[in-house]
Amino acid sequence: MPTNQNRSSQDRDRIELRGIRATGAIGVLAEEQERAQPFEVDIDIELDASLAGRSDDLEHTVDYGQAVSIATKIVETGGVLLLEKVATIIAHEILGLARVRAATVTVKKLRPPLPHDLTSTAVRVRREQADQFLTDRASTTAYVAMGTNLGDRQANLRFAAAMLPGIAALSGIYETDPVGGPDQDPYLNQVARLETMLTPFELLERCLAIEAAAGRERGIRWGPRTLDLDVLLWGDAAIESATLTVPHPRMWERRFVLEPLSELAPELLPEDWNERLPRGGIKRIADAEQ
Ligand code: ADP
Ligand code: MG
DSSP states (O other), X not given: OOOXXXXXXXXXXXXXXXXXXXXEOBSSSHHHXXXXXXXXXXXXXXXXXXXXXXXXOGGGSXXXXXXXXXXXXXXXXXXXXXXXXXXXXXXXXXXXXXXOOEEXXXXXXXXXXXXXXXXXXXXXXXXXXXXXXOOSSSOEEEEEEEEEOSSSHHHHHHHHHHHSXXXXXXXXXXXXXXXXXXXXXXXXXXXXXXXXXSOHHHHHHHHHHHHHHTTOOOOSTTOOOSOEEEEEEETTOOEEOSSOEESOTTGGGOHHHHHHHHHHOGGGSXXXXXXXXXXXXXXXXXXXXX
């Protein structure tokens, strides 16, 4: 898959959003905290646009609209003294959107309250995905759940295992009754352990790209799918953003996730999981193909 992951930041694909206007009570002077003033925000989003460039699919790029509403909302909320702080909050929120590798945010105050003749003052910050999840380890242990109930299910699992980066172990394969959603055929489920250098957001992005490459079409929620890849755990990170929640919020209620996961990492599961979850509707049908 062509990717620009290793290119330097100057060469990366980017989305440029210019002149987002909003008013907010931001500044160190009392009058600035009392009365909203005009601001203009510019945003550069660095991303890998190669997938969207080929697929022409909105799901494969960054949601610009969401980025603009994030910036507008944060300025309008106000209550902050420094432009540095506003720009940093906006950049961190934008890093929470899927597929964003880095965000450069410029916040410009259009009428600075200074006794001099100047047009504007501005602060620009650049934040990278990696800044949030920098660790001193070479790699992080992550777990990904795989599910499939359309087409050649075993082949779909093999495809996922071949495409996921840094696979260190695979659980056995389980055949399971569908949970939730419409009437549909049984699933095959399996869990993979990865040793990965990717950040959680990059890993999610990779999972969505692999689902798309397997021909997944997004129809009804919890409807039949050729491939579903869910990031269960990434080290001990706890993430709640618009596009990614880790640990996966529904994993603790799903026997089709916990049973395969218990083969790889029993120590990560609550002690009573096996007694607590309803039994049945699940059968181990094969060892992992190594
Ligand atoms: P589900 O897996 O619940 O059936 P989808 O596979 O359609 O639903 O996922 C929809 C969205 O869930 C993804 O686009 C992704 O942004 C979001 N999501 C949030 N947290 C996670 C996670 N931990 N793993 C995978 N997707 C996640
Ligand atoms: Mg999913």
